[in-house]
Amino acid sequence: MKRIFFLISAFSSLALxxxxxxxxxxNIKNYxxxxxxxxxxxxxxxxxxxxxxDFAEVSDGLVKVSxxxxxxxxxxxxxxxxxxxxQKYEIEISNANRIDEVYIRGKKKLEKxxxxxxxxxxxxxxxxxxxxxxxxxxxxxxxxxxxxxxxGVGSAFQVNLGGLxxxxxxxxxxxxxxxxxxxxxxxxxxxxxxxxxxDVYKGVMPISLASDALGGGxxxxxxxxxxxxxxxxxxxxxxxxxxxxxxxxxxxxxxxxFYIGTQAxxxxxxxxxxxxxxxxxxxxxxxxxxxxxRFHDDTEASYxxxxxxxxxxxxxxxxRVGLIYSHFYKEIQNDLEMRKPYGEAFAKENNxxxxxxxxxxFFDSRLKVDLMTAFARYNNSFVDISRRRYNWLGEYTFSxxxxxxxxxxxxxxxxxYNMFHTRLNAAFRINNNHSLExxxxxxxxxxxxxxPYGAVNVYGDDVLKTPAVYNKNIAALGLVxxxxxxxxxxxxxxxxxxxxxxxxxxxxxxxxxxxxRSKNASGYMAGISYKPKNFILKLxxxxxxxxxxxxxxxxxxxxxxENLDLEPEKSDNVNVVLDYTSSNYKLNTSLNLxxxxxxxxxxxxxxxxxxxxxxxxxxxxxxxxxxxNYQPIKNLQTGFNFTYQDIRLKNLxxxxxxxxxxxxxxxxxxxxxxxxxxxxxxxxxxKDKVELYYNINYVHRFLLYPVPKNLEPGxxxxxxxxSSDLLIPNDGRLGMVDVGVGxxxxxxxxxxxxxxxxxxxxNERLYDNYNAQxxxxxxxxxxxxxxx
Numbered sequence: 163m164k165r166i167f168f169l170i171s172a173f174s175s176l177a178l179x180x181x182x183x184x185x186x187x188x189n190i191k192n193y194x195x196x197x198x199x200x201x202x203x204x205x206x207x208x209x210x211x212x213x214x215x216d217f218a219e220v221s222d223g224l225v226k227v228s229x230x231x232x233x234x235x236x237x238x239x240x241x242x243x244x245x246x247x248x249q250k251y252e253i254e255i256s257n258a259n260r261i262d263e264v265y266i267r268g269k270k271k272l273e274k275x276x277x278x279x280x281x282x283x284x285x286x287x288x289x290x291x292x293x294x295x296x297x298x299x300x301x302x303x304x305x306x307x308x309x310x311x312x313x314g315v316g317s318a319f320q321v322n323l324g325g326l327x328x329x330x331x332x333x334x335x336x337x338x339x340x341x342x343x344x345x346x347x348x349x350x351x352x353x354x355x356x357x358x359x360x361d362v363y364k365g366v367m368p369i370s371l372a373s374d375a376l377g378g379g380x381x382x383x384x385x386x387x388x389x390x391x392x393x394x395x396x397x398x399x400x401x402x403x404x405x406x407x408x409x410x411x412x413x414x415x416x417x418x419x420f421y422i423g424t425q426a427x428x429x430x431x432x433x434x435x436x437x438x439x440x441x442x443x444x445x446x447x448x449x450x451x452x453x454x455x456r457f458h459d460d461t462e463a464s465y466x467x468x469x470x471x472x473x474x475x476x477x478x479x480x481x482r483v484g485l486i487y488s489h490f491y492k493e494i495q496n497d498l499e500m501r502k503p504y505g506e507a508f509a510k511e512n513n514x515x516x517x518x519x520x521x522x523x524f525f526d527s528r529l530k531v532d533l534m535t536a537f538a539r540y541n542n543s544f545v546d547i548s549r550r551r552y553n554w555l556g557e558y559t560f561s562x563x564x565x566x567x568x569x570x571x572x573x574x575x576x577x578x579y580n581m582f583h584t585r586l587n588a589a590f591r592i593n594n595n596h597s598l599e600x601x602x603x604x605x606x607x608x609x610x611x612x613x614p615y616g617a618v619n620v621y622g623d624d625v626l627k628t629p630a631v632y633n634k635n636i637a638a639l640g641l642v643x644x645x646x647x648x649x650x651x652x653x654x655x656x657x658x659x660x661x662x663x664x665x666x667x668x669x670x671x672x673x674x675x676x677x678x679r680s681k682n683a684s685g686y687m688a689g690i691s692y693k694p695k696n697f698i699l700k701l702x703x704x705x706x707x708x709x710x711x712x713x714x715x716x717x718x719x720x721x722x723x724e725n726l727d728l729e730p731e732k733s734d735n736v737n738v739v740l741d742y743t744s745s746n747y748k749l750n751t752s753l754n755l756x757x758x759x760x761x762x763x764x765x766x767x768x769x770x771x772x773x774x775x776x777x778x779x780x781x782x783x784x785x786x787x788x789x790x791n792y793q794p795i796k797n798l799q800t801g802f803n804f805t806y807q808d809i810r811l812k813n814l815x816x817x818x819x820x821x822x823x824x825x826x827x828x829x830x831x832x833x834x835x836x837x838x839x840x841x842x843x844x845x846x847x848x849k850d851k852v853e854l855y856y857n858i859n860y861v862h863r864f865l866l867y868p869v870p871k872n873l874e875p876g877x878x879x880x881x882x883x884x885s886s887d888l889l890i891p892n893d894g895r896l897g898m899v900d901v902g903v904g905x906x907x908x909x910x911x912x913x914x915x916x917x918x919x920x921x922x923x924x925n926e927r928l929y930d931n932y933n934a935q936x937x938x939x940x941x942x943x944x945x946x947x948x949x950x
Contacts, residue, residue, distance in 0.1 A: 181222065184214055185252075185253065186250065225243055229253070279702050280689060291353070291946065292915035293917055293919065294904070298311070298349035301360065307321065307323060315431035317934075324783070326376055343488060343513075346465040370601050373603070374730075376733050390413055391410065393947070393948045396945050403432075420472050421471055424466070426466040427463070427465045434455045436938055438453055439553075441454075470483060478521065482519045484519075503554050512540070516537050517534065529590050533585070534583075540579035546566075577610075584603075598639070600638070606631075609629065610628075638656070653687070656687075679726055685705040704734075708733075714728055725774050749792050756783070757784055762780070764776070783807060809829055810824065811868065825865055837857045856901065856902065856904075863889045863895065863896055914945065916943075917942070918941075920942070
């Protein structure tokens with residue numbers, strides 16, 4: 163049994179040599195050593211009076227280490243075992259006897275991933291799980307990441323990464339496209355309590371994800387199953403916002419092969435913050451600015467996942483099945499640029515997903531196989547049949563008895579989606595220095611619906627009743643190698659991309675006919691990292707391909723028309739990374755330079771009164787990211803980062819030639835963050851802790867629409883007459899500053915965290931995607947209770 167358990171804990175390492183080690187547990191003078199135990203790979207041993215413990219056989223690579231005192235965990239982290247270098251390792255326990263105050267003298271958690279040739283940023287969600295921020299707000303503090311929103315809680319979002327955004331950046335949860343989890347599982351809704359960490363890949367994507375991301379991707383990583391856990395959090399906030407989250411997993415006895423768990427969340431918000439809107443002045447008949455509350459922007463999101471599985475069986479290291487239910491309700495308040503308010507339109511989504519995951523090690527652990535399969539059923543509706551028209555004061559100004567629909571020509575849309583996804587990963591260790599990796603992802607979607615106000619075919623039938631089918635398959639094969647006593651790591655890979663679509667297409671007169679097509683493409687990647695003492699140097703390149711997705715091809719059945727002739731986007735992606743970490747781990751600084759050469763950019767083109775995606779232009783992107791994090795003393799951490807990205811339109815023709823070499827509109831090109839965290843222990847009673855923090859997010863002004871290069875304002879110069887009205891913000895500010903502050907009190911017994919925070923402390927007017935106004939100052943109170 164111990165042997166099987168050992169293999170599972172070592173599955174993430176490709177170099178599986180083993181050796182004896184001695185672990186030195188420091189700072190145990192305040193503990194009775196007879197009650198201190200160390201657990202590695204399921205093997206539990208008591209420490210000596212000197213604080214040492216020996217293990218006969220530990221795998222080379224990352225291993226989890228736990229320290230128990232009086233059967234309570236006082237240390238839980240990961241260390242890197244290098245059998246060729248040394249066999250003695252040190253860890254240190256804090257005097258406060260709290261897990262989050264423990265640090266390790268050696269390689270920290272997930273250092274292995276950071277040292278790969280890929281440009282990756284790891285965001286620890288457990289470190290901030292007690293804060294009243296959603297995942298999107300936390301990601302916004304990460305270097306080079308900008309999560310764009312169109313309003314408050316539950317609003318649509320896009321991720322900007324390496325100068326590219328929207329569908330060029332793919333989002334996953336444990337390697338599965340996030341679409342399978344429903345709109346209730348998105349970073350603009352979820353609390354960090356739901357995740358262990360987030361891996362942000364900038365440029366080259368790992369073979370295991372088998373992705374068609376053009377500019378990188380984000381992988382949400384769920385909490386590992388290690389022990390019984392029951393955690394509940396509740397939050398109340400401004401704008402009638404309420405959030406509740408539950409995490410539970412039950413294993414029972416330490417040698418139990420069976421586990422069961424659940425995750426659930428409920429989020430509601432009226433999003434009734436104040437904005438500046440335009441209404442007609444009854445005296446002059448001109449438009450005037452008024453401050454008004456959003457009045458039709460309710461969001462309700464429910465998510466529940468139940469899973470069960472077995473581990474350490476002869477036929478599987480881990481076998482899991484799960485079922486997910488998701489419900490999402492969203493009122494539609496305004497158009498994209500907040501020029502037109504709506505008062506009755508809304509959308510609903512119900513989603514059921516079932517999944518199965520199988521993991522197994524073969525051939526004395528030389529072959530690792532990971533298979534994930536999911537099926538989802540979506541039932542969506544969009545209702546816009548009101549005859550009333552509203553202004554920003556919530557008043558309906560007139561009723562049009564001859565026309566339904568506030569947004570367009572009316573919709574009473576019902577759409578059903580069947581989706582299937584399967585992902586196969588395999589890693590084969592050729593020897594201690596070379597491994598083959600294979601990844602394959604297949605995606606299928608079938609869509610069928612109805613809308614009495616929608617488009618019709620030549621026979622007068624509703625075109626949504628014609629099934630629209632989309633298939634996608636991506637296969638990736640790579641070789642990972644280590645050289646020069648593992649100081650150098652290289653990766654080489656190739657990818658094949660395929661998609662097919664079958665549905666209908668329409669003309670500008672709303673008539674439709676059947677159409678289908680398929681397309682193949684290929685790409686490749688290479689990367690190298692070099693790890694001299696305290697430094698990591700990386701260089702990576704990828705010939706990336708992004709296939710047009712189902713919405714771009716078939717539209718959304720509402721305002722976006724279909725285009726079955728779209729070509730894949732392609733890009734040459736280069737990243738150069740220099741990272742330095744001091745020997746005592748108190749200082750870390752990193753510089754990332756990137757280049758993107760994008761062809762066949764897919765862009766939404768107005769086709770009045772609708773929009774249609776087309777291959778429109780090319781992009782050239784140059785950028786840099788820099789960050790520094792410093793911990794001068796044990797209870798204080800600070801740091802800042804900034805990102806600059808120069809995104810230019812290329813190869814335009816005809817009347818658009820005037821925009822040649824202009825900045826890409828609606829994407830921030832200069833932004834950054836600064837944070838400070840201070841914590842104090844034993845405030846009111848022993849083992850309690852208080853943390854004070856603030857975050858500052860800055861976004862430099864950017865263009866809403868393109869401006870010829872010779873007319874665009876300088877980085878810090880005053881805007882010209884030609885460009886001032888096209889800037890975000892357009893009120894004379896150089897940029898926007900969002901300040902958040904908070905305090906968290908951690909009680910040791912009961913294990914309760916109480917957080918109070920204020921977002922947008924200065925109540926500044928903040929604008930985002932297409933000039934959407936973000937929430938004003940808000941107050942948040944969150945309680946996180948860990949029962950066991």
